[in-house]
Amino acid sequence: MDCVECGAETELYRGGRCQRCILQYTATELLRNPDTGNVDPKLTVIADALGAMERPNSGLTWIRQPHVEQFLTQLAAQNNIDHDTVDALPTGQTTNYMRALLVEHGVLPRRDELLARFEMWALDKQERVIDPEQQIIIDQFRRWGLLRHLRSSSPISNSAFLRAKQLFTVAIEYCNWLTLEHGLTLTQAGQHEIDAWQPGGTSTRGHVYRFIRWAIATRIVPADLTVVQHRRGTATRLDTQSQTEAVQQVVYTEDLTDRDRLVAILIIVFGQRAEKISNLTCNDIIVTDTGVTLQLGSYPITLPHPSTNPSGHWPRTTSTDKPPPTPTHHGYSAATPPETTSTPHTCGYDSNPSSPHSPPASAP
Numbered sequence: 001m002d003c004v005e006c007g008a009e010t011e012l013y014r015g016g017r018c019q020r021c022i023l024q025y026t027a028t029e030l031l032r033n034p035d036t037g038n039v040d041p042k043l044t045v046i047a048d049a050l051g052a053m054e055r056p057n058s059g060l061t062w063i064r065q066p067h068v069e070q071f072l073t074q075l076a077a078q079n080n081i082d083h084d085t086v087d088a089l090p091t092g093q094t095t096n097y098m099r100a101l102l103v104e105h106g107v108l109p110r111r112d113e114l115l116a117r118f119e120m121w122a123l124d125k126q127e128r129v130i131d132p133e134q135q136i137i138i139d140q141f142r143r144w145g146l147l148r149h150l151r152s153s154s155p156i157s158n159s160a161f162l163r164a165k166q167l168f169t170v171a172i173e174y175c176n177w178l179t180l181e182h183g184l185t186l187t188q189a190g191q192h193e194i195d196a197w198q199p200g201g202t203s204t205r206g207h208v209y210r211f212i213r214w215a216i217a218t219r220i221v222p223a224d225l226t227v228v229q230h231r232r233g234t235a236t237r238l239d240t241q242s243q244t245e246a247v248q249q250v251v252y253t254e255d256l257t258d259r260d261r262l263v264a265i266l267i268i269v270f271g272q273r274a275e276k277i278s279n280l281t282c283n284d285i286i287v288t289d290t291g292v293t294l295q296l297g298s299y300p301i302t303l304p305h306p307s308t309n310p311s312g313h314w315p316r317t318t319s320t321d322k323p324p325p326t327p328t329h330h331g332y333s334a335a336t337p338p339e340t341t342s343t344p345h346t347c348g349y350d351s352n353p354s355s356p357h358s359p360p361a362s363a364p
Contacts (some may be wrong), residue, residue: 003018019060020059021051021057024047024050027046027047027050030073031044031072031075031076033077034073042107046072046098056058067092070090071089076197083099083108086098086108112155113232114157114158114161115155118150118161120158122142123347125169128176131179131180132184134178134185137175137185138168141168144214145214146167171208174208176362178193190222191224191225194212196224198227198228199278206228206229209229211226229363245278246268247265248266251265266347270296283295
């Protein structure tokens with residue numbers, strides 16, 4: 001049968017028309033301006049592009065979805081078709097697809113979409129800043145600390161887009177933390193607050209380095225403030241021999257306290273992060289006659305001989321005993337953690353540094 005609209009010899013869909021003609025007709029009706037009843041010439045490319053689809057049946061299924069119909073009718077009601085108009089419509093895959101279609105057909109100019117997305121996201125994100133004074137600082141950081149750099153690098157990569165979002169998020173979290181926990185603004189905070197902030201959460205808190213560096217450059221905070229940068233995955237890997245030598249050094253040196261020695265063993269042998277160790281409480285440490293067990297995650301770590309020696313000063317407990325006093329008492333101070341320079345290592349060692357090493361111990 002021939003379509004009464006286009007004359008194509010194909011399967012008819014409705015009213016003597018084929019799927020392609022019905023799809024184009026449906027798109028045209030949705031794109032009519034509710035005030036004038038006409039379709040903006042700039043939007044006719046949408047109906048034409050949909051009508052030219054290789055599989056019009058898929059287009060019919062897509063265009064009949066409620067959110068698609070809503071988007072097209074909202075777009076048709078606009079007096080001016082530009083990027084700002086599309087930005088004001090509900091975000092989602094439909095908006096992205098329509099924008100790309102309008103750009104492809106020359107209705108909208110090409111732009112750096114990731115940069116534009118960051119600008120819109122950041123404006124909404126900074127509304128979460130609690131203190132009015134901090135809001136001004138965060139807005140300046142957005143414009144001069146992040147956007148200025150991103151625009152100079154446009155078009156930006158996806159990794160640059162994600163990194164900028166993380167830097168901005170951490171800056172906002174730090175400012176809100178100062179307000180809620182200390183009643184301070186960024187201009188009133190000092191080194192003590194930075195040192196308390198970093199080990200108090202995940203390692204991504206180290207990304208506040210960029211915010212503080214910008215604040216120093218703009219003379220918002222003193223120039224002597226320091227932050228340990230977030231450097232996960234960039235530390236130099238030690239080979240097995242170097243790791244073994246490092247273990248021997250920390251076990252037998254007299255320059256370390258027992259607690260510092262145990263921390264060093266946990267980092268070198270078991271690959272634990274220093275900030276995680278600093279959050280240990282007495283509830284996480286069980287000392288018995290046979291050894292020491294530490295709870296650093298989902299699985300306990302049993303320390304092999306002689307690494308149990310540095311922890312011998314803790315009260316001995318049994319599995320049925322109550323833990324040592326007060327669960328809020330930390331076994332280690334929450335000082336700024338040192339950088340870890342090794343990967344998880346399970347080498348064994350003997351209590352006599354001159355004797356052969358015992359077989360490697362397995363770390364969970």
